[in-house]
Amino acid sequence: MTKRVAFVTGAMGGLGTAICQSLAQAGHKVVAAYHPQFDEKDVWLQEQEAAGFKDFIMVSGDVADLASVEAMVAEAEQKAGPIDILVNNAGITRDKMFAKMDRGQWDAVIDTNLNSVFNLTKQVSAKMAERGWGRIINISSVNGVKGQAGQTNYSAAKAGMIGFTKALAQELAAKGVTVNAIAPGYVATKMVMAIREDILQGIVDSVPMKRLAKPEEIGFAVTFLADELSGFTTGATLNVNGGLYFQ
Ligand code: CAA
Ligand code: NAP
Secondary structure: OOOOEEEEOOOOOHHHHHHHHHHHHOOOEEEEEEOOOOOOHHHHHHHHHHOOOOOOEEEEOOOOOHHHHHHHHHHHHHHHOOOOEEEEOOOOOOOEOHHHOOHHHHHHHHHHHHHHHHHHHHHHHHHHHHHOOEEEEEEOOHHHHHOOOOEHHHHHHHHHHHHHHHHHHHHHHHHOEEEEEEEEOOEOOHHHHOOOHHHHHHHHHHOOOOOOEOHHHHHHHHHHHHOHHHOOOOOOEEEEOOOOOOO
């Protein structure tokens, strides 16, 4: 298969790690982008090497900050070459019922989860179009599709990613660049383990498959959309949610 350069944000989180591993297993060269304040990067790298993933290229930057992203992508291109596959995965939650949500909690989620998609995609999409090949994969959420009480900020950002995906897919369809979203259900990562135990149990009970997703089940979905044979799939939102919700 053709070896491509993939750039994954939030690479050291639960989903990011699985996405990096899946793309590497598919033969791609992977740039793992992490938050500058993440102080366990050496531990993460050692764990990856111990698991057989020895070739990750590391760059750091704040996805919510355009200047930081410009510098980070330039460093990645210098180290790895032009980026063929962009995975917009970094994200946060600041869950509160809307009545109690303050503007800081709203802004933090919109900046990190949605404005980041502008910041990253802006660096790579025109160059992908010039080269005639690209894959942009946005990690949205089931809660962007169905809405979730306590997550007006997050649901707005994740739904925004889907609208962005559909619009940019049309702009780039004739240029060999596909733009797709994945809407995972609840996955066993740090983000979900932060939910109060009784609430989380209620969520799991409501999933027809009665379990959380494994991170590698999302990693596989990314690798599928990045494949050469996914070249006719664009503007799609792939639900990977154990039957929790259908569009
Ligand atoms: N729908 C409607 N009303 C609800 C509700 C629901 N699902 N859940 C709670 N409420 C109501 C309660 O009845 C309560 O009403 P009263 O004040 O009239 O009694 C009020 O909202 C406050 O509820 P809580 O006691 O739960 O409020 P809290 O401040 O303790 O907690 C919360 C609020 C943090 C948002 C909490 O409800 C929560 O964690 N909910 C889960 C949110 C969620 O699913 N987050 C996903 C995070 S992981 C992720 O985002 C990954 C992904 O993409 C899937
Ligand atoms: P996670 O383990 O908390 O990972 C999130 C990653 O994003 C972390 O590595 C975090 O770095 C990074 N990040 C946060 N803010 C950043 C910033 N400003 N700049 C750069 N990196 C930043 O969560 P996850 O579950 O893997 O989530 C990954 C993505 O999947 C998110 O977009 C999330 O919304 C989405 N998602 C998750 C689920 C789920 O159930 N877990 C479901 C649907 C969608 P630090 O830890 O250093 O801050």
